[in-house]
Structure formats: C-alpha cells, structure tokens
Amino acid sequence: MQYEIPPFFIFYWSVMRGHIPILFAVLIWSFILVGCSVHENDTLPLKGRVIAIEAGHEPSLPGQPCHTNGGGVGTSSFNGAERLTYPGNPLACPNGAVPEHALTEDIGRKLKRLIETAGGKTVWTRLDEIEATPEGRERNLKARAEKANKAEADVLIDIHANGSSSPADSGYLLIIHCTGVDSIHEGNTPLPIDSSGCYPDRTSEKFTKSLELARKIDYRLAQLSYNGRRITKKGEIYGADLWVPGTARMPTVLVEVGFMTDRHDMDLLAEEEYRRMLTRAFYQAVVDYFAGEPK
Numbered sequence: 306m307q308y309e310i311p312p313f314f315i316f317y318w319s320v321m322r323g324h325i326p327i328l329f330a331v332l333i334w335s336f337i338l339v340g341c342s343v344h345e346n347d348t349l350p351l352k353g354r355v356i357a358i359e360a361g362h363e364p365s366l367p368g369q370p371c372h373t374n375g376g377g378v379g380t381s382s383f384n385g386a387e388r389l390t391y392p393g394n395p396l397a398c399p400n401g402a403v404p405e406h407a408l409t410e411d412i413g414r415k416l417k418r419l420i421e422t423a424g425g426k427t428v429w430t431r432l433d434e435i436e437a438t439p440e441g442r443e444r445n446l447k448a449r450a451e452k453a454n455k456a457e458a459d460v461l462i463d464i465h466a467n468g469s470s471s472p473a474d475s476g477y478l479l480i481i482h483c484t485g486v487d488s489i490h491e492g493n494t495p496l497p498i499d500s501s502g503c504y505p506d507r508t509s510e511k512f513t514k515s516l517e518l519a520r521k522i523d524y525r526l527a528q529l530s531y532n533g534r535r536i537t538k539k540g541e542i543y544g545a546d547l548w549v550p551g552t553a554r555m556p557t558v559l560v561e562v563g564f565m566t567d568r569h570d571m572d573l574l575a576e577e578e579y580r581r582m583l584t585r586a587f588y589q590a591v592v593d594y595f596a597g598e599p600k
C-alpha cells in the first residue's frame with residue numbers, strides 16, 4: 306500500500322493555515338497507512354521461505370521429433386501410445402502434440418510468480434544444457450537437485466506429467482523418495498509408500514516432511530474443479546527412488562499432474578485456465594505446509 310499526494314498536500318495546507326485539528330487528523334491518517342503497509346509486508350504468507358521448483362524435463366534435442374516422448378531427453382514412456390494432439394495450442398509442437406517439458410515449464414513459471422508475489426524466494430532448477438546419455442541424464446538430474454541444495458531451499462516441488470499405453474491410466478500422482486530392495490529409477494513404476502519394496506527412511510525428517518507436503522498438495526488437488534471437471538487421484542501417495550527427490554536434501558514431492566495419454570486429463574491440462582487453477586492449488590498447498598512450520 307502507498308500513500309501519495311493527498312496526505313502531503315493536506316498536511317502542507319493545514320500547517321500553512323494553522324489548522325491544528327486537521328494537522329492531527331492527517332498525521333494519524335499517515336500513521337495508519339504506514340502501519341497497514343508494514344503489516345501487509347509481515348503477513349506475506351511465504352516471506353522468508355525458499356521454494357525450489359523443478360519443471361520436469363527439458364526441450365527436445367535438436368533433431369529429435371517433438372512428440373517422441375514427454376520430455377525430449379526425459380523418459381516419460383508412452384510405450385507406443387498414440388499422442389493426443391491440440392493443433393494451435395500455444396504449448397504444442399508443430400505436430401499438435403503438447404510435450405511434457407512445455408506443460409511443466411508453464412505450470413512451474415506460473416507457480417514461481419505466485420510464490421514470489423507472496424514474498425517467497427524461488428529456485429528454478431531446470432538446466433539449459435542437455436546430456437542425452439543415461440549417465441548424462443543422471444548428472445543433469447542430480448545437478449538440478451544440487452541447485453536446490455546449494456540454495457538451501459526449504460522444499461522442492463518436482464512437476465511432471467505422466468504417460469502410459471494403458472487406457473485405464475489416468476489421474477494425478479504424488480511421489481516421495483524411498484529406496485527399495487530393487488532400486489528403481491526414473492521411468493520405472495513407483496510403488497505405494499506402504500507397500501513392500503519401498504523402504505523410505507521413516508525416521509528422517511525429510512521423509513515425514515515430504516509426506517506432509519504431499520498430503521497438503523493432495524488435499525488441494527482433490528478440491529480442484531474446473532467447470533465441474535476434475536483430474537482424480539491415482540492411488541495413494543507413492544514412493545520411488547528417483548534422482549531429483551533422492552538427491553535433494555529438503556522435503557521433496559514429485560507431482561505427476563495427470564496422464565498426457567488420457568483424453569480427459571490431457572484436455573484439462575491443455576487448457577490455460579485449468580493450469581492456472583492447478584498452480585493456485587500448488588501454491589495454496591505450499592502456504593498450508595508452511596502455516597504449520599516455524600520460521
């Protein structure tokens with residue numbers, strides 16, 4: 306909030322004319338306005354918080370068809386499933402397919418703006434350089450998480466969109482880090498956190514806080530309705546041994562926002578207004594999470 310000409314003008318006028326009561330009134334007015342502005346600053350819900358945003362994947366390598374998979378170098382496997390197309394969509398490739406990296410970037414950028422408007426600091430973890438080899442991918446993904454570590458982010462939100470050859474697969478999915486007997490890495494199937502084969506360190510603060518953040522995100526996503534249309538949750542909260550959530554030291558949640566191979570999910574994700582609401586839900590979840598956290 307800002308106060309500009311009127312108080313100063315009246316102040317000057319009342320001093321010149323010797324109108325003491327008006328002078329007092331103007332002084333009190335100014336104190337109230339300054340008080341409001343200080344108060345407003347103090348109540349910015351994310352002031353003092355650092356939120357790392359990982360917009361999953363990156364643009365395709367030169368020469369790689371835009372639609373071959375979700376994220377160019379990323380391994381969102383569609384296993385031959387036909388890609389849905391949205392010709393003319395601002396996020397679509399020339400062939401009409403909306404790539405995962407474009408979706409996650411759009412959602413991530415929107416989230417970044419909301420968080421910063423609420424006084425939070427953000428760390429953008431996506432890297433420009435791309436190494437297409439498996440070792441290069443591992444290095445890339447770990448380097449992204451290291452960016453969040455270096456910035457001492459309080460939480461990391463890792464945004465992805467899913468794909469499957471099975472028409473039955475739809476819904477959003479929340480994944481936190483766990484290690485399994487058979488270590489699984491990005492591209493493999495995550496497991497419900499309570500199932501055998503997924504062994505998170507349940508005593509660690511990272512695990513408990515990641516779970517808490519995942520539940521806050523789940524709560525907000527479950528309420529998200531766009532003209533009565535919604536993306537439902539797929540299963541419970543999952544665990545997986547993935548490079549980014551595994552390397553990050555802070556509470557981290559990977560969110561698959563829906564299946565890009567499911568017509569219902571993808572029709573929603575392709576809409577700007579839905580993505581705006583989705584981002585708002587993430588933002589609210591982050592605010593909910595920090596509301597119970599000491600600074």
Ligand SMILES: [Zn+2]
Pocket residue numbers: 361362375376379380381405465466467
């Ligand atoms: Zn992905």
